[in-house]
Amino acid sequence: MLRLAIRFLSGSYHATPWGRHVNEGDIEWPPSPWRLCRAFLATGFARLGWATVPPEGRTLIERLAASPPVYHLPPASTGHTRHYMPLYKNVTAKVLDAFAFVGRGEDAVLGITWDVEPTAAERALFEALAARLSYLGRAESWVAAEVTEALPEHLSPCRASECAPGPGYERVALLAPLSAAEYAAFRRERVGGGGAAEQEGPARRGAKAPKKSAASKEAAKLEALYPADLLAALLKSSGDLQRDGWSQPPGSRWLSYWREGDALAKVSTRPTPAARRRAPRQDTALLALSSDTARREVLPRSEDALLCMEVLHAALVRKSDRGDGFGPSPCLTGKDAHHTPLTGHRHAWLLPASLGSEAHFDHVLVHTAMELDERARAALSSVRKIYRKDLCTLVTLVEIGLREDFEQAVPYVRAAKVWTSVLPFVPPRHLKRQGASSLEGQVQAELASRGLPPAERIEVELEGGNYGAASDFWDFWQRRHPGEIRLAGPEAAHEEGSQLPGAQLATRWRHFRSARVLKPEQRPPVAASLGLRLTFAAPVRGPIALGYASHFGLGAMVPAP
Template identity: 30%
Template sequence: MVALEISFLAGRFHATPWGRHVNEGISEWPPSPWRVLRMLVALWHRDLPGEEPELFISLLNKLAELPSFYLPPATQGSSQHYMPAPSKRRLVFDTFVIINRENPVYIIWPDTNLSEAEMKMLSDLLANATYLGRGESWADIKLVTQYPDPNCFPHQTGAPLDGEAVRVLATEPGPNILGNLQYDTLLKHKLRLLDPEGSRWVNYSRPSDAFAVTYQQKQRGNPKVNVVRFALHGKPLPRLKDTVALGELARVSAMAMFGRMNGGATSSVLSGKDQEGTPLLNHQHAYYLPTDEDKDGWLDHLTVYVPQGLSGSELDAVTSLCVLNPGANQSEVGLFLLGVSDDSELNALPFGEAKVWGSITPFVLGRFPKYYRTGKPKFRDNGHQIDGPVDQVYREWNLRRALNPTLPELISVEPMASCSLRSRLISWASFRMWRRKGKGTRTPGLAYGFRLEFKNPVRGPITLGYGCHFGLGLFFPQPTSGGMLNE
């Protein structure tokens, strides 16, 4: 019996299966016997150059027998790199297997017996091994006498398959085994070979959950967490005009993640609906607020704000988000988690405190302005058109004050002609004003901007009107004439 224990010191195994392109995003798992023997050949040439070739060939032929493996729990990851080239950089995907560095891989030859000299040579070679696969797969490899039961075996043709089948490249024993293992890719192409001389493809039965992702519920104390902040990254970033589309996508993604992590369960806090599908009306559920905080016209942050607070499972789901995928061949939007906190601890723009606030996304009317049959507007005693733009702002704010009596009185609502960015103005009408789903198309679809002044300073975020839980109707604190925010 011969057994190797392989500990991946960085918790990663980087290797592309023979015959596959690196950009296919396929990881070799288990490590192929062909790769393991080629590693031994490289170590022999480096550390024992030309010593006892007959003994080494005998060792290789014995290890060419098909081994079994113990594969610890693992998952897959990937990164993207631009490789230098003479004319332009070339994008390469690096896909790798992620393993807990405390959980080794074991390769077992249960029926192989080595002589004392072969065992010593193998031990000496492994003592100098520093990686397996590509150079970044740092590894500590050693001979062991104890190992867990294998869970990955060569599959016998016609036998029932226990797990999933995976093709693995192995070595044919024979007198030319050393020469065959020294074939390089250039020689293979020169000889027009699909596979290296002396190699063979073998089907292995790998556990069907070899790359299963397991989630652990984290134990937390009682501190309230109601804000999760992300920075956005992508080429290009989403436009400020598409705020509502990104907010809706964030909601869908958070709900999907919660379902995957909780056996298909739903969260009324993340969805904004109760278990019967009825919308919640108290505005205590999640707001998904994409923001352009440097005012260049491109969204650069996403804030998930939940006034009533997030449970542990809801927080786990939201913080697990790493990408928003709109589909339909549109570019993904990456999410970089900045942190979680209580809104009282934040000073980011949506959470500022001021007496004067200005629109950064349009206030979209949720009701139709009222007119007489003659076409003449209907007015209230205060001179505002009933359900006109200004009237609806006051109505929205008074509804919020009814839910939270500590909010200050709104004393002034002044129209803003356009959204003011660093270098240009954007018409409110140019923003996307409806969600893909919901009943937005039943609203007037009229968009306005306003400057709001309150009796006392008020803390954000302030979002009003249709789509306010998706980034529409969002206000930012406004500077005073001296350039400082209102205190």
């Protein structure tokens, strides 16, 4: 018995079945026996320095070909990327790269077993080939393989059979090699039988027999068309097969394998070992946004973040409502089953993140102060597209876990003493000069309602990138139109943080959407879009989003650079 354990270093497996185009988005899962045998041969030539296949290599491949393997599948789900491949003369073609996402955890292992008894030399060669196997399928499917004595118990078996092993299974056709004896018989039938038929055919029709030289040429062509043996058939390149007109590789056959019906619809929610040690809860998810066009304008602009988050939120709420009378997930709506609003801002914040582009945002961080329930997790993994007017944006779930798991990639969840706005702060109440409704009062109240400590210093952004103290905000606000603005009091010009004459509130925030579109009745009480800088006495961990429509991204802040 030979057992092989394969781990996918990038967490994904990329391969297209024989006879299918890559843009069909089909995935060969599990990898076909034909692909495995060719991968071993390629590894021998590329990594072991073969000039020809050694005798133990020939017998090993023949043993593997004669015994269809049994697969042991880990939980997996499907995904894809779309990109434009350069061809020639600045011509590009759109390529759909579909893949099976397996993950990179300890148990994310594809197991393969062959019921064979190899010799000592064959086993040693098999272990050497497995150790040097670097990818399987397309080149981005990086793997690490090893021969093992045992496989994880949670894996799902997938066997070749003429009928399903039971209900809930689906058939998948995999290309497999014939045995060496079967291929030899197949070749004799096609080459020897084909030549005799051609010699007998003209006699039956009363025609003259072909010349001996012509018959020899035809026989030579026919022999060249069929590889000499099974190994020669496995070594044929795809280009050679297509040039010779083969619709299926010679020496191959289709086998019916049976996998569970949801084999490619399982999103693994197993946390990393570090996450398991910290806590069993999940409160944060990261979604990736992508475009299916050559230009990137389909990705939402930062100025349109509010509208996009409204549309995404509505899609998540719809997906979480299963029509069973329990309604959508409270994690997403902020209301319980009796439609009573939850307190303490515990439901989901949808925060757009620009991890790859400054003008557009390409990810969305979803964070709740409560644990994400099963309905919310299912909704996050099932939303695939959102539409804004006639523009479609593709949505892919990257990961679900704790907010600390995303600290390296997403600035929103880091800890810092100084935080600055990336989306405008819109006051949740009418502004007053002093008291609880002043700018300082509203910001401190927003922090307290989220369980955050009070800010030691609150500053408002001015034109040119400078900041002024929030205590001077009212003078800027009363005379916020372009023109000369002076601070109140003769001593103000000497205070730390006071601005020179002519300073005014930053105008760049006016270009951002600041009013909800899907619920126009919930408009902001005041038309003010401000940039803030908050300084705390000690580092505070995010995310921090304050003010009107903060659960849809407005008022989002990141640590100051």
